[in-house]
Amino acid sequence: MEFWKTILGxxxxxxxxxxxxxxxxxxxxxxYLLMPERYVTSASMVLVTPSGGGSIDGxxxxxxxxxxxxxxxxxxxxxxxxILAMNTSDVFASVGVTEDGPTDLTIDDGRSNPTLLGxxxxxPFIYVQVESDSPGTAAKVLAATQERLRxxxxxxxxxxxxxxxxxxxAEDVVRLAPEAxxxxxxxxxxxxxxxxxxxxxxxxxxxxxxxxxxxxxxPGPVPAPDPEGPGPSEDLDETGPIDVxxxxxx
Numbered sequence: 001m002e003f004w005k006t007i008l009g010x011x012x013x014x015x016x017x018x019x020x021x022x023x024x025x026x027x028x029x030x031x032y033l034l035m036p037e038r039y040v041t042s043a044s045m046v047l048v049t050p051s052g053g054g055s056i057d058g059x060x061x062x063x064x065x066x067x068x069x070x071x072x073x074x075x076x077x078x079x080x081x082x083i084l085a086m087n088t089s090d091v092f093a094s095v096g097v098t099e100d101g102p103t104d105l106t107i108d109d110g111r112s113n114p115t116l117l118g119x120x121x122x123x124p125f126i127y128v129q130v131e132s133d134s135p136g137t138a139a140k141v142l143a144a145t146q147e148r149l150r151x152x153x154x155x156x157x158x159x160x161x162x163x164x165x166x167x168x169x170a171e172d173v174v175r176l177a178p179e180a181x182x183x184x185x186x187x188x189x190x191x192x193x194x195x196x197x198x199x200x201x202x203x204x205x206x207x208x209x210x211x212x213x214x215x216x217x218x219p220g221p222v223p224a225p226d227p228e229g230p231g232p233s234e235d236l237d238e239t240g241p242i243d244v245x246x247x248x249x250x
Contacts, residue, residue: 024196
C-alpha cells in the first residue's frame with residue numbers, strides 16, 4: 001500500500017506528472033509510427049457438385065462415379081483433404097509466402113473467421129486469408145493461393161480417374177479487397193504508453209526513495225531548559241569544586 005500511495009502522490013505533483021505525460025505521449029507516438037502498416041485480404045470458398053451429379057450416366061450398365069463424392073460427408077471430407085494438402089511449407093513457398101517473411105497465410109475451414117465460425121463446421125467451406133505489408137502483395141498471394149487450391153482439387157480428381165463431368169468445383173462465396181489493419185499500430189501505441197508510464201513513474205519513485213535514504217538523520221528536538229533551575233548536583237558540575245576560605249592562615 002505504501003508503494004501505491006507514493007506513486008499516486010508523485011502523479012499529483014506537476015513537476016513529475018508533466019514530464020511523465022510528455023514521455024508517455026512521445027513513446028506512444030513512436031510505437032505507433034514504428035509499427036508497419038498491415039493489409040488483410042480474404043476469400044471464402046465452397047465446394048459444389050457438378051450440375052449432373054456424381055455420375056456421368058446412371059442408365060448405363062456401369063456408371064462412372066466421382067470417388068470424392070462417395071464419402072458419408074463427401075464435400076466436407078474433400079474440403080478437409082484440400083486444407084491439409086495446402087497447409088505445407090512447399091505450397092506456401094509456391095504462392096510467395098516464406099518463413100519469417102512479411103506475409104502470413106491462413107487456410108482453414110473458417111474457424112479463424114468469427115463470421116464463418118458457425119457455418120464453417122457445417123459446410124464444405126475453405127477460408128483463405130492473407131496478411132502482408134502491402135495491398136499488392138496481399139492480393140497477389142491470395143490469387144495465387146486460390147489458383148493453387150483449384151489446381152490441387154483438379155489434380156486429385158484426375159489421380160482418382162474421376163470423369164471430368166463429375167469434377168467438384170471450388171467457387172468463391174465472398175472475396176474481400178485488401179484493407180488496412182491498424183491492430184499492429186495500436187499495439188505499438190499501447191506498448192509505448194505503458195512503457196512511458198512505468199519508466200517515468202519508476203524513475204521518479206527511485207529518485208525519491210534514494211533521496212530519503214541519503215538524507216542525514218534528524219537529531220531530534222533540543223530539550224527545553226528546566227524552569228526551576230539546576231539542582232545542587234548540577235550547580236556543582238557546572239561551577240566545579242568550591243575552594244575553602246581559611247581565616248588567619250588556618
